[in-house]
Structure formats: structure tokens, C-alpha cells
Amino acid sequence: MSGSIHHRPVPVIAAPSCTAPTAAGRRTPGGRRATSRVFGVGLVGLALVATACGDDDPATGTATTTAAASPTVTVRAVDFAFQDLPAAVTAGTRFTLDNTAATELHEMVAIPIASDESRPIGELVQDDLEALLTSAPPAFVVLAPPGDADPIVAVGDGVLTTPGRYALVCMIPTGVDPGVYLDAAAASNGGPPQVEGGPPHIAHGMFAEITVAN
Numbered sequence: 271m272s273g274s275i276h277h278r279p280v281p282v283i284a285a286p287s288c289t290a291p292t293a294a295g296r297r298t299p300g301g302r303r304a305t306s307r308v309f310g311v312g313l314v315g316l317a318l319v320a321t322a323c324g325d326d327d328p329a330t331g332t333a334t335t336t337a338a339a340s341p342t343v344t345v346r347a348v349d350f351a352f353q354d355l356p357a358a359v360t361a362g363t364r365f366t367l368d369n370t371a372a373t374e375l376h377e378m379v380a381i382p383i384a385s386d387e388s389r390p391i392g393e394l395v396q397d398d399l400e401a402l403l404t405s406a407p408p409a410f411v412v413l414a415p416p417g418d419a420d421p422i423v424a425v426g427d428g429v430l431t432t433p434g435r436y437a438l439v440c441m442i443p444t445g446v447d448p449g450v451y452l453d454a455a456a457a458s459n460g461g462p463p464q465v466e467g468g469p470p471h472i473a474h475g476m477f478a479e480i481t482v483a484n
């Protein structure tokens with residue numbers, strides 16, 4: 271894989287109104303000190319401000335049995351791959367990220383792939399990563415600190431509703447302290463979080479694609 275991947279644009283998240291990660295006695299991420307070179311200087315591209323923190327509607331009355339629940343796919347993060355990912359799902363499927371098996375902070379950024387793009391994800395990442403990352407806003411961004419804390423839905427609501435192919439990528443800098451990264455992302459006001467770390471996890475192969483069918 272090309273070394274230039276280190277300086278490609280990365281999706282940026284900021285979730286100032288999300289309180290999930292430390293709520294309800296969950297384990298607070300952190301503990302390891304980020305070292306290595308500075309990552310993130312001069313990054314441009316996707317600059318996203320989270321405006322949604324999920325779509326949980328408060329229960330207001332008796333349970334309804336008329337609407338089928340959205341199918342949910344739990345993707346398992348490891349260092350450094352997405353596992354348990356089906357090749358295709360139906361529109362309306364919700365995605366969440368299980369990071370209990372990994373040691374690093376991970377994210378799942380879902381980026382729509384243009385309908386006229388036929389190359390497989392591996393080829394897009396290898397040959398055209400910047401175009402892939404900047405071609406369309408992510409449909410969702412879900413972050414998951416290592417451990418059993420709830421995932422953080424930073425962009426969108428974790429649901430893919432529009433049929434088509436999607437790239438799933440993790441751009442978290444290698445070795446970054448989860449708490450440091452999340453704090454920097456929340457404080458970046460839509461810009462790239464200025465944190466130290468190694469190359470983004472996508473450089474280690476943490477990417478996949480999925481097809482959403484009707």
C-alpha cells in the first residue's frame with residue numbers, strides 16, 4: 271500500500287451533543303498515551319459536524335407490533351478489520367459497531383459509492399482513495415472505543431436507506447488514545463481533530479464494502 275495514504279483527507283467528526291460514551295457508568299476509554307508523529311496537519315476534505323446522535327424516540331405508550339423492527343447488523347471491529355459483515359443488506363438496515371475484541375478506538379464511516387463506479391473497494395482504496403473519501407458525505411459515522419462502552423453515532427443514525435454500494439472505512443490514526451481523539455473531535459468544531467498518531471487504520475486494511483439492496 272502506498273505511503274501517501276498517510277496524508278489523505280480523513281473524515282472528521284464532532285459530536286458535541288453526544289453523551290453516550292461515558293454515560294451510565296460505562297468504562298471511560300483511555301490509558302494509553304499516543305506517541306509517534308503528528309497526524310492530521312493540513313488535512314482537508316470531509317469536514318463533518320454531527321447533527322444527530324441517533325434516532326431513539328422516547329417510548330410514549332404501549333408497544334406497537336405493527337411495524338417490523340429495522341434489521342440490525344453488528345459489525346465486529348478488530349485491529350485492523352471489520353468482521354461479521356454481510357455482503358448485502360436490505361435498505362433500512364441499521365449498523366452498529368462492536369469493539370470489545372480490539373485494543374484501539376475504531377470507527378465505521380459509510381460512504382456511498384457512485385453508481386457508475388464498478389471497481390471493488392480494494393481497488394478504490396489503493397488507487398483512488400482521496401476521490402472516494404471526498405465524493406460524497408458519509409451516510410453515517412459510528413465510533414466505538416475499545417471495551418464495552420456504547421458506540422457513538424456521530425453522523426447520521428447508523429441506518430442505510432438508499433440502495434447502492436457503500437465503502438466502510440476506519441480513518442482513526444493508529445495508536446491514538448481513544449479519549450484524546452474523541453475530545454479532539456468534539457472540540458474541532460467540524461475541522462480535522464489535531465491528534466498525534468500513526469497512519470489511519472485504513473492503511474492497515476480496515477475497509478470493506480457493502481451493498482444495500484431494495
Ligand SMILES: [Cu+2]
Pocket residue numbers: 350374375376377440441442471476
Ligand atoms: Cu479502526
